[in-house]
Amino acid sequence: MAFTFALAGKGGTGKTTTAALVVRALYEQGAGTVLAVDADPNACLHESLGVTVERSVGEITEEMLNSTEATPGGMSKNAWLEYNVQRFVVEEREFDLLSMGRPEGAGCYCYANNLIRGCLNDLSRAYDYIVMDNEAGLEHLSRRTTRDVDALLIVSDPSVRGIRTAERLNALADELEIEIGERYLVIDRSSDDLDPALMNAIKEAGLKLLGTVPEDPGVISCDLTGQGLFDLDNDSPALEAVRTMVATVIQAAAAPASE
Ligand SMILES: Nc1ncnc2c1ncn2[C@@H]1O[C@H](COP(=O)(O)OP(=O)(O)O)[C@@H](O)[C@H]1O
Ligand SMILES: [Mg+2]
Structure with missing residues (x-):
């Protein structure tokens, strides 16, 4: 069963950057x-990973639902979708990538989502790790997957307001229909040396701080040149920080009783 990381947080806090670094650290x-x-409709995880996506799952689904032609050989819609989604999975040496896109077939939103959910659940069985980058809200997470999330990383900037938003997201996570194993707070663009006021806000929010990701000139440069984060130097401080976090999460999951 795949171990699933999901990223959440307000827009611009560094979810996609962190997600891409988690993928690299896992690899x-x-x-x-x-x-x-x-899983962000304003998708850009592929850019952070330095690859292009030909078709999103949403587009493939929409095409199927809008088509008047029967599925070939009397294939079920589920099987047809899975076959086609599999064809468009971006396969790299280091990872595979699936872009969910936007499933907006009017009137068939639930149906489309159900199909996509089933498809994602089936496909994900073939992997050891899944890293889901999400849009700012959390609501859609359970619309997109019925898979449980093992580690939810809530990303925030180093501000008290940011921590409050992270706290709200953490509370929202309770209302989802999926199970979430551990929730962690990740503070992006920050040194390890957090202001006492920030530490206090984290404590009050009841969030478990996994670590901080420093502001990294290499990450900025990748953004400016359009390079993926697999091109970051091996000793990039942001990458080093995420490597440590990934190791911590995996260790904690392997030894839950020791908490
Ligand atoms: N640690 C970091 N150092 C330098 N730049 C960063 C860092 N984290 C994020 N960024 C930059 O900040 C911007 C927003 O980050 P992004 O990961 O896309 O946020 P989100 O996915 O939460 O909207 C991007 O241009 C990204 O390159
Ligand atoms: Mg993003």
């Missing part, structure tokens, strides 16, 4: 196969 650990899932 480097050599602990198994990784499926990256871009």
